[in-house]
Amino acid sequence: KAGVTQTPRYLIKTRGQQVTLSCSPISGHRSVSWYQQTPGQGLQFLFEYFSETQRNKGNFPGRFSGRQFSNSRSEMNVSTLELGDSALYLCASSPASQPYEQYFGPGTRLTVT
């Protein structure tokens, strides 16, 4: 069974631009969560989607948004990029049968210059 995939893997953007990251969960998984990882703040929860509905949201500004499609694929968008948004963005999916499990994708490394 294929794992969680994230695209693109690496991205360089300029301050003020916007970016969209994509996550495809493991087949059959309906829950997708997003995390930001930085050296200073560590791993921080962004949001969680289940069946196209945002179920949970972390403490991030409104510039960070996401959505989930009917096929469970998810996207997150960051508008008006700031230097501090440079991070590894990780996506994780969970199966309905074992909602306490999380399977992480390889991440998208975003660099804002």
Add this chain to the structure above:
Amino acid sequence: ELKVEQNPLFLSMQEGKNYTIYCNYSTTSDRLYWYRQDPGKSLESLFVLLSNGAVKQEGRLMASLDTKARLSTLHITAAVHDLSATYFCAVRVHYGQNFVFGPGTRLSVLP
């Protein structure tokens, strides 16, 4: 607000030695997770501990959970270089709530 702490944050140990990483959390939870992360890589799930007294072992790693003390331990037995990585614990208070991660313990196993 749920807080998760780990200690030590950095650990340098010699091959063959034993050591323990501690994870404390501030709010009652009966689910605790341990992950491993290699440099530049994603997170690999090691253990999911679902109840008080749970103990799980995989190779040289053993994890335990004491929900009354709000403490989990990750014990390393006879460390080998391949165990060098950053280890995170994470807690989820209730289903439907997000995971909160500890700061991570960077482990270096020296020959």
